[in-house]
Amino acid sequence: xxxxTKIPFVKKVFHPSDFTPASDxxxxxxxxxxxxxxxxxxxxxxxxxxxSSSDWHKxxxxxxxxxxxxxxxxxxxxxxxxxxxxxxxxxIGLQGDDPVDALLSQxxxxxxxxxxxxxxxxxxxxxxxxxSVSERLARRARTMTLFVPAGGRGIVSLEDGQASLRRVLVxxxxxxxxxxxxxxxxxxADFVGDERVDITLLHIxxxxxxxxxxxxxPDCPRCDWSERTGQGDPVDEIIRVAGELEADLIVMxxxxxxxxxxxLRGSVTEQVLRRAACPLLAVPV
Numbered sequence: 001x002x003x004x005t006k007i008p009f010v011k012k013v014f015h016p017s018d019f020t021p022a023s024d025x026x027x028x029x030x031x032x033x034x035x036x037x038x039x040x041x042x043x044x045x046x047x048x049x050x051x052s053s054s055d056w057h058k059x060x061x062x063x064x065x066x067x068x069x070x071x072x073x074x075x076x077x078x079x080x081x082x083x084x085x086x087x088x089x090x091x092i093g094l095q096g097d098d099p100v101d102a103l104l105s106q107x108x109x110x111x112x113x114x115x116x117x118x119x120x121x122x123x124x125x126x127x128x129x130x131x132s133v134s135e136r137l138a139r140r141a142r143t144m145t146l147f148v149p150a151g152g153r154g155i156v157s158l159e160d161g162q163a164s165l166r167r168v169l170v171x172x173x174x175x176x177x178x179x180x181x182x183x184x185x186x187x188x189a190d191f192v193g194d195e196r197v198d199i200t201l202l203h204i205x206x207x208x209x210x211x212x213x214x215x216x217x218p219d220c221p222r223c224d225w226s227e228r229t230g231q232g233d234p235v236d237e238i239i240r241v242a243g244e245l246e247a248d249l250i251v252m253x254x255x256x257x258x259x260x261x262x263x264l265r266g267s268v269t270e271q272v273l274r275r276a277a278c279p280l281l282a283v284p285v
């Protein structure tokens with residue numbers, strides 16, 4: 001893996017993990033982003049047992065992964081992660097019956113710019129992010145979140161660390177304001193180095209309105225921009241266009257007062273998240 005250009009808008013990465021195989025792809029994305037930004041990566045696990053230290057072997061090893069990616073020599077020390085790669089890794093194990101309280105407490109004490117979470121495709125979020133847990137997290141976290149499907153297309157390979165991002169879909173509407181998602185989509189292009197990135201703006205216009213949502217296209221030399229208009233059920237149309245484009249990433253604005261996943265129950269973002277075959281980046285505005 002060659003470390004590409006830095007992502008300027010991410011300074012701290014937060015990766016909650018339940019140590020299931022579904023979290024492995026999300027781990028790879030969190031690690032790669034922290035490498036690109038040369039910043040702090042916090043990996044958090046919440047267990048209902050007092051001593052859960054033995055559970056960490058279920059999670060991919062940071063150093064072993066970096067060695068496999070060709071970024072560290074075999075047998076490197078913990079210090080080499082920072083000395084050579086300028087990245088800090090913190091592993092935190094907490095005891096508690098309510099993972100959301102533990103996550104929010106950690107974020108309050110150590111705010112992050114990006115949360116990286118695993119999803120399990122059509123089953124939604126991992127076991128301790130379902131139903132009321134995810135709703136409470138969404139309402140209170142107010143942090144940009146990358147959701148990575150366990151079995152779908154990812155941007156980063158866990159096996160060799162190679163990153164690929166060629167097509168990004170940004171659904172836009174007048175509300176919530178789309179500019180934040182458009183700005184972030186252009187910055188994400190920095191993640192893949194020299195590849196050109198096609199960014200498609202999609203507006204679902206069921207009212208036959210002549211007014212396309214106004215957005216400024218950021219200066220992004222490697223970005224090729226296009227606009228599309230669709231009709232019908234917004235979720236169905238977003239999923240259809242994402243499949244047609246073979247999108248590598250969907251970027252969506254979420255209402256600021258509701259947090260990471262809008263209102264969750266019946267929200268467009270939540271429904272897209274459950275059905276998307278590629279990662280989804282939710283951007284609170």
